[in-house]
Amino acid sequence: MKTVMTILGARPQFIKAAAVSRALAGVSGLTERIVHTGQHYDENMSDVFFDEMDIPRPTHHLGVGGSSHGAMTGEQLRRIEAILMEERPDWVLVYGDTNSTLAGALAAAKLHIPVAHVEAGLRSFNRRMPEEINRILTDHLSALLFAPSPGAQRQLEREGIAGHHVHVCGDVMADVALHYRKLARRPAWFDTLDVDTSEFMLCTLHRAENTDCPERLHSIFLGLSASGRPIVLPLHPRTRKSMAQQRVRPAPNVRVVDPVGYLEMVWLEMNCLAVVTDSGGVQKEAYFHGKPCVTLREETEWTELVEAGANTLVGADPARIARSLIHPPAMRASAGLYGDGRASQLIARQLELA
Missing domain, CATH: 3.40.50.2000 (Glycogen Phosphorylase B;)
Known part of the structure; x- marks a missing residue:
């Protein structure tokens, strides 16, 4: 049985985890444990998502949020490292581009625990944005990279990240949108x-x-x-x-x-x-x-x-x-930009096989 330690901290990550956690639970060879860093501290920005979206309750809640980027990331890094040293999961799974993402990836990589990054390869090309720094560093620390589109995969290739550990799986947000529309x-x-x-x-x-x-x-x-x-x-x-x-x-x-x-x-x-x-x-x-x-x-x-x-x-x-x-822009038909709604299942399958 492989253990996947998922690091969450902000609203978009809770939403993405709703789909991926459901897929992980459907794989008999995987078990998931969740670390909630507390980066979003307002109840409507975090805790409510676990209830509404049926996400497994966190195993660890760090309560680290509301400070400067350096202080927040440093404290999250310290606390996540202690958990990883104690539990030694097989994989650390991170999402997107928040301080929680970078802290989880850094802590795992320094302990030689492989990192899987959902939403790999995205770039705004504005390094004044903290999120851009977090994306770049996390991609270069990761052992499995799940790109939401072929364009994201091409960006990874331009940065020298290519091979069997990069997978174009589509966007887990498409999975979420399809599932929760009726609710x-x-x-x-x-x-x-x-x-x-x-x-x-x-x-x-x-x-x-x-x-x-x-x-x-x-x-x-x-x-x-x-x-x-x-x-x-x-x-x-x-x-x-x-x-x-x-x-x-x-x-x-x-x-x-x-x-x-x-x-x-x-x-x-x-x-x-x-x-x-x-x-x-x-x-x-x-x-x-x-x-x-x-x-x-x-x-x-x-x-x-x-x-x-x-x-x-x-x-x-x-x-x-x-x-x-x-005069809002008119939507043009552009189906399939981010997959067919099965990204979460593809991610779970690759983690099972890795």
């Missing part, structure tokens, strides 16, 4: 917002490059306001804090609500007119639910979405934001 939950508070379904824009805003820069944060809200569109904004704790510090007051057309659970988020994505976001995961969720996406960044690691016309990059420019919301 989507209309938020109880939605009717109090006085907006029509299919006419509102769904916005998420949390990246430090936007929230920690007063000029960008004010510019984004100017663009949202100038669009005149009804916008529903589930507010990330970091963004709420930055808005208070920078005295950003949303216009009346921006309806601010508390963070939502995953099933409520799925309903909002399925029923909105378009999505405006700076989240990597939400860009893909918009695509899987057939909604055009306006991205509040200058670049994206999901380049296929831009090339397919499903995603428009507008940065923090108020005029571009407003224009893209007033």
Whole structure:
């Protein structure tokens, strides 16, 4: 029996784990143990996902979050290393590009425990983003690399990472979207917002490059306001804090609500007119639910979405934001960008065989 130690810490990782953990449980030769670093500390940003999405409860909960990148990553590294030294799993499985991802990969690699990386090969080519550093380092530390697309595989090859340990498996987010569409939950508070379904824009805003820069944060809200569109904004704790510090007051057309659970988020994505976001995961969720996406960044690691016309990059420019919301881009048919919804099963199978 092989033991897979999964490292989770942030909302997108919980969502991806919902699909992969289910696939791992279906393989008789594998058992999974979960370390929750606590990188997301708000209940609606973490714990609720284990309940809603039927993810196995964590074996270890570290409670390490809310500090600087260096302090957070260092403390996570120290705590994960102690767990790995005690339990000695056969594999460490990490997702995406968070500090938890890098800490888990570093701890495992230094102890000569092989690392498997889900979402390998993604690049925004902006090394000012902490996530970009985390992606690059994790890929170069990993023994199994699961690329979501042929483009991601080609990027790994350009960096000298090639061979039988790289697998194009598709995107586990496609698996999740297919599974949870039927379970989507209309938020109880939605009717109090006085907006029509299919006419509102769904916005998420949390990246430090936007929230920690007063000029960008004010510019984004100017663009949202100038669009005149009804916008529903589930507010990330970091963004709420930055808005208070920078005295950003949303216009009346921006309806601010508390963070939502995953099933409520799925309903909002399925029923909105378009999505405006700076989240990597939400860009893909918009695509899987057939909604055009306006991205509040200058670049994206999901380049296929831009090339397919499903995603428009507008940065923090108020005029571009407003224009893209007033006239959302039309979705073009581009099926199969990220596999056929069986990525999780392929990942579990490769871990069984490795």
